[in-house]
Amino acid sequence: MPEKTGPDGQVTAPPSALAPGPGARIALDVRGRAVVALPDRVVVLDDDFRHLRGFDPVTGAELWRVQAQPEARGQHTLYAVGDRVLLYAGPDLVAVDARRGELVATHSARAYNGGDSHCRLDITHGFVARGRRWTVDDPALTACATACTCTRRLFRCDSGAPIGKPFDGSEIYLHDELEQSASMMCLGAPNLFGRIGGKYLLGVRARPDAYEAIAVDREGKVLWRRPELSAAVEPYRRLDGDGAADVCWSIDSTSMVAWTCSTGQIRWRAQFPGEAHQFSGEAHVVAPGLLLVRRHSESELQVELRDVTTGKQRWRRTLPPDRVALAPGEDTDVLAYAQTTTYAWLDLRTGATLREHTLAKEQSLTRDPASDGYIRLGGPQVALLSRDGEVLQTVPKDTPGSSGSAPASSPAARSGASPCFGGPTSPSRSRSRARGWSRTRARRSGRRQWCSSSSATRTNRRGSSSCARTERPSPVVRSSTDDLSLGQAAPRDRDAAARELSRPSWAA
Numbered sequence: 161m162p163e164k165t166g167p168d169g170q171v172t173a174p175p176s177a178l179a180p181g182p183g184a185r186i187a188l189d190v191r192g193r194a195v196v197a198l199p200d201r202v203v204v205l206d207d208d209f210r211h212l213r214g215f216d217p218v219t220g221a222e223l224w225r226v227q228a229q230p231e232a233r234g235q236h237t238l239y240a241v242g243d244r245v246l247l248y249a250g251p252d253l254v255a256v257d258a259r260r261g262e263l264v265a266t267h268s269a270r271a272y273n274g275g276d277s278h279c280r281l282d283i284t285h286g287f288v289a290r291g292r293r294w295t296v297d298d299p300a301l302t303a304c305a306t307a308c309t310c311t312r313r314l315f316r317c318d319s320g321a322p323i324g325k326p327f328d329g330s331e332i333y334l335h336d337e338l339e340q341s342a343s344m345m346c347l348g349a350p351n352l353f354g355r356i357g358g359k360y361l362l363g364v365r366a367r368p369d370a371y372e373a374i375a376v377d378r379e380g381k382v383l384w385r386r387p388e389l390s391a392a393v394e395p396y397r398r399l400d401g402d403g404a405a406d407v408c409w410s411i412d413s414t415s416m417v418a419w420t421c422s423t424g425q426i427r428w429r430a431q432f433p434g435e436a437h438q439f440s441g442e443a444h445v446v447a448p449g450l451l452l453v454r455r456h457s458e459s460e461l462q463v464e465l466r467d468v469t470t471g472k473q474r475w476r477r478t479l480p481p482d483r484v485a486l487a488p489g490e491d492t493d494v495l496a497y498a499q500t501t502t503y504a505w506l507d508l509r510t511g512a513t514l515r516e517h518t519l520a521k522e523q524s525l526t527r528d529p530a531s532d533g534y535i536r537l538g539g540p541q542v543a544l545l546s547r548d549g550e551v552l553q554t555v556p557k558d559t560p561g562s563s564g565s566a567p568a569s570s571p572a573a574r575s576g577a578s579p580c581f582g583g584p585t586s587p588s589r590s591r592s593r594a595r596g597w598s599r600t601r602a603r604r605s606g607r608r609q610w611c612s613s614s615s616a617t618r619t620n621r622r623g624s625s626s627c628a629r630t631e632r633p634s635p636v637v638r639s640s641t642d643d644l645s646l647g648q649a650a651p652r653d654r655d656a657a658a659r660e661l662s663r664p665s666w667a668a
């Protein structure tokens with residue numbers, strides 16, 4: 161979210177002290193107006209809105225300080241791409257080398273951060289929108305653009321330099337004389353949906369009544385236009401792609417169309433049954449060459465597996481509407497309908513249900529960041545699940561001195577490996593690690609947090625993230641407008657960890 165703009169002269173109350181529990185220490189506590197994390201840096205915008213500082217996320221040492229702009233204008237937002245930090249400040253886009261702490265370039269953003277057009281930066285990798293999460297700078301796959309209500313303006317991710325001409329929709333201004341107010345409506349807003357092979361792929365309004373798909377090179381030159389994809393790139397349709405297969409697709413409630421990303425040539429179309437119902441649809445690659453298509457309505461969940469390149473249907477199933485269909489090991493952030501409570505893992509060969517797992521109201525399911533399984537959070541227990549939904553281990557949260565248990569037949573019980581963190585270890589060590597993860601998760605509720613480069617990281621679409629310790633402990637960041645605190649778990653022996661994890665006061 162954009163941070164509050166320039167200094168206002170108000171005196172801010174000092175932040176409350178961060179009191180670490182046993183086995184943790186404060187690595188960094190610093191005031192600032194915005195923060196962003198790279199794998200080996202935490203970069204903070206100073207209170208004066210003009211300087212940026214880089215910190216080591218493990219030791220908390222200040223590595224550099226640089227003046228990014230002579231004066232503060234507009235809202236200020238930080239983004240991280242490769243080894244660059246991008247400061248989007250009012251009308252300007254400032255690129256800073258995060259490793260050396262040097263100013264790279266300042267360019268006009270061609271869109272004002274802080275105005276009525278609600279401008280931000282769109283950063284994608286392949287076909288995945290990254291937002292303010294750190295993104296590798298890959299010239300073939302990473303796309304950067306300023307995005308406002310009715311415009312997209314491409315720029316170079318490493319310097320902020322503009323690329324080509326802006327892509328605009330039609331702005332219509334509505335004035336209410338009685339209320340003395342005005343609003344803006346956009347018709348034909350452009351859509352940047354990804355980058356592949358160095359080409360930027362967009363859907364833009366070609367005529368008042370139609371879109372077209374276009375590809376743009378790194379100089380801003382339009383390489384091709386495909387008016388035959390007009391319906392496929394309408395903004396209301398879900399777009400995605402498979403870079404390895406060079407296939408893009410879009411889906412709505414009744415149909416799906418796929419085309420070659422690099423050329424725009426249509427590969428196949430599919431028409432879905434059940435047009436009488438109002439469906440929401442999405443399609444994701446779940447294995448090389450395999451596309452899992454999910455369509456949800458109030459009355460049912462339709463699931464089918466298709467070949468990515470040909471569109472051939474392998475199988476199709478209809479499930480109750482309270483199910484969330486998953487391929488084994490797939491991310492849980494997929495299509496769900498309202499009060500969905502049951503996850504169903506499907507066999508990709510036949511479509512048969514492998515396992516189901518029902519969640520209580522206060523529970524949630526997320527991917528284990530250090531394995532291909534899952535972690536169930538909330539309620540009296542933390543549970544570790546395999547990639548196909550088998551419960552491997554449960555850990556009671558609020559019973560002092562209690563220990564989790566794994567089914568005797570589970571791989572974790574047979575091998576002594578931690579299903580959450582991997583690697584051979586004793587059962588007691590597995591329980592300590594699992595409970596330590598859930599405890600950290602409970603403490604982090606409502607805070608921004610980042611992991612060091614030695615940690616496994618996952619950030620979901622809701623903006624929450626999870627960190628798993630490996631050889632180096634992972635920092636935990638507390639952030640508000642005026643206070644940034646970076647904590648880190650200190651090394652401790654197994655007995656000390658077990659004693660700490662037996663305390664009942666940390667339960668969520």
